[in-house]
Amino acid sequence: MSTDHTSLPETFEAWTWTGPGEPEALKRERRSLEAPGDQEVIVATRAIGLNPVDWKFIAMDSALWQPGQIPGVDAAGEVLACGAGVTHVAPGDRIAVHTTLAGPGSFATHLRLPARAVIPLPETIDWATAAAFPCPALTAWQAIEKLPVKPGKRLMITGASGSVGRWLVQLAAERGFRVIAMASTKRHEALRALGAQEVLETPEALSAPVFAVIDTVNGEHARRMTDHLGANGHIVCVQDRLEAAAAPAFGRALSQHEVALGALHQAGSDADWAELRQAGRTLLARVADGELTLPTPEIDDFAHLPQRLSELKHARVRPLKTVITL
Structure with missing residues (x-):
């Protein structure tokens, strides 16, 4: 036209x-x-x-x-x-x-x-x-699309109270993940209202390893979050990326993903x-x-x-x- x-x-x-x-x-x-x-x-x-x-x-x-x-x-x-x-x-x-x-x-x-x-x-x-x-919305959509949909699996979202994080909580909850939102205590009630089933301030409060982490903070923070992944887990980086493998070969077999709207x-x-x-x-x-x-x-x-x-x-x-x- x-x-x-x-x-x-x-x-x-x-x-x-x-x-x-x-x-x-x-x-x-x-x-x-x-x-x-x-x-x-x-x-x-x-x-x-x-x-x-x-x-x-x-x-x-x-x-x-x-x-x-x-x-x-x-x-x-x-x-x-x-x-x-x-x-x-x-x-x-x-x-x-x-x-x-x-x-x-x-x-x-x-x-x-x-x-x-x-x-x-x-x-x-x-x-x-x-x-x-x-x-924020299209970044969150790209991030959640990186993960295989497995209802009931535990998915942790860091920086969950930010613009991208709030979208992620909603999109992950409707896909059936058990959403664990990490943010300051004053944001917990709002994140539960968006669909988070667990809210915490630090990953040390986790009761067990998670299937996936979507990190919205930075590359170094994402690297630390990989310590909380179980076997065949996923790390999705919204800010920065992981420049090296998150775990030794033939160990937990972690999958690493980066998100960038600019790639299109x-x-x-x-x-x-x-x-x-x-x-x-x-x-x-x-x-x-x-x-x-x-x-x-x-x-x-x-x-x-x-x-x-x-x-x-x-x-x-x-x-x-x-x-x-x-």
């Missing part, structure tokens, strides 16, 4: 990266808006979801970025125009997107995106909820993308129906984006999710 692009605005505003540093160093600029290429869409941004990967990349000296890069991976908005070959969305559609770290990102009033990454929204999903959805941007097939979009649509429909729960995000204005991202990085505030609206 291609469309007439003459009605597109000539320019847009974006927060841009000038070099490794703090979020406050982002520069607000006006850019020319190009027409979409083949398999691309132009989206008018209505909300932007902030994620830890945003401030992590802003601080890095990455070969993926040059000065002028627009950061950000999550957004929601309205499709304005479609390039040739786009078939699953049309101008006027409401969408959510998790876009590539390597290309122009979501910190902008208008987005030029690969259409394959765009997920249509249910009518009843508001912009803020849609923008808060992609990174690098090497995903059309079938891979169709599967991810369908998972997103299904999850969003279940949110709309009240079957799955998202925390209510804190909302601020586009002008305050660098400040809010800095607050998240330095833990000056701890909302489960912050969304920037336009």
